[in-house]
Amino acid sequence: MREFDIQSVKQRFGIIGNSPLLNHAIQVAVQVAPTEMTVLITGESGSGKESFSKIIHQLSPRKHGQFIAINCGAIPEGTIDSELFGHEKGSFTGAQEARKGYFEVTNGGTIFLDEIGEMPLGTQARLLRVLENGEFIKVGSSKVQKTDVRVVAATNVNLLQAVERGQFREDLYYRLNTVPINVPPLRERGEDVHLLFRKFASDFAERYHVKPIMLQPEAVQELLRYRFPGNIRQLKNIVEQISVLEHEKEIDRDTLRRYLPQEQMNQLPALFHAAGAPDNASGISERDLLYKVLFDMRKDMNDLKQVVFDLLSHQQEDAELLKANRHLFDEVRPAYEQPPVYRAPERRDGYVLTVDEHEPDEYEEKVEDISHETEEESLSLEHKEKEMILKALKKHGNKRKYAAKDLGISERTLYRKLKQYDLEDL
Ligand SMILES: Nc1ncnc2c1ncn2[C@@H]1O[C@H](COP(=O)(O)OP(=O)(O)OP(=O)(O)O)[C@@H](O)[C@H]1O
Ligand SMILES: [Mg+2]
Structure with missing residues (x-):
């Protein structure tokens, strides 16, 4: 894929950054988008997995079909089967009407299953079936129905460990993981941190009608060394706080430090792994x-x-x-x-x-x-x-x-x- 195409994808989907690991992830997403393959997006919390599901849907022949994003962790265990696959009238207390599930409604489109690791085991069995042959059965029904939905899933937990603990079906894991896309954590994205900082600073300046904050060189070094356990979400929140609370818009190192929660391991410089390089650029492992x-x-x-x-x-x-x-x-x-x-x-x-x-x-x-x-x-x-x-x-x-x-x-x-x-x- 040409550099130009990756840049235009970033522009279209509002993705900021230019690090090799990010570019690689985007490249895989663009390549896999036009196929029918199931995709598993992995990456730490707040690293930006959601945009990838949109890239995959929008650049696929299904782009005129529906795109539904479902957070599996937010739906109660008792209702998730009915939400996803629908139910018949009277199939459980409160089911006064029959209802179509997302897999039926999204026929011809894409379903994004976020936090797939939180999906109950029973629902996992139903999902495996629909992925294997497009078949599903509504809750309280015995009639097998067909649907044509592409699944993109995302997780910020290690699913293989969940498999080992018996919380995730191994067969489903391998079925979902046909094409893995790993969204890199912010600390492995080098200069992207500063790029994102400036982008958010200008966004919040506009929103709150203030001058954009900027970092003194020593503060930039501090920012690059921080490990950002909450990734882009955390960075965004920090920039918002500073934009609102600090009157002096040129931020020095000590001011920035006050907004970066210190964990013990944060004292270590972040390591920037270039794709394919055995070690970080400085040679300090x-x-x-x-x-x-x-x-x-x-x-x-x-x-x-x-x-x-x-x-x-x-x-x-x-x-x-x-x-x-x-x-x-x-x-x-x-x-x-x-x-x-x-x-x-x-x-x-x-x-x-x-x-x-x-x-x-x-x-x-x-x-x-x-x-x-x-x-x-x-x-x-x-x-x-x-x-x-x-x-x-x-x-x-x-x-x-x-x-x-x-x-x-x-x-x-x-x-x-x-x-x-x-x-x-x-
Ligand atoms: N490359 C990027 N450029 C600009 N903003 C970004 C980028 N990636 C993510 N964001 C923003 O960062 C925030 C977190 O991203 P997102 O919700 O996609 O994280 P996530 O990986 O899905 O995390 P979680 O696992 O916790 O759901 C969002 O507000 C999103 O708009
Ligand atoms: Mg998310």
């Missing part, structure tokens, strides 16, 4: 980042222990406390390395705490082994950290400010580390 977090935590933990240890060892009465809790002063190691032996952290003045009780010889051997491993481990961690600092500097043309931001550390810490690793000349 998710593993590198986790490595860094663990490294920092371990260092903090050991520093903290050192401080507590120093404090306690000054007082005679605290020495008992220290002895009783000596395991707490082991150096932090990965769990699989945790040995049942005691090793006090080395003090800055080179003094090593000795323990009264003597450990058995075999333990002493272990102590030696482990201290060696720990040293190796810490060397490789330091190596890793140095490597990441170099990568970040390279990515940002040696601009320390941006490299520090990308690494999730302060500029001051970066300076300290450059000194530590003899990289000050960079």
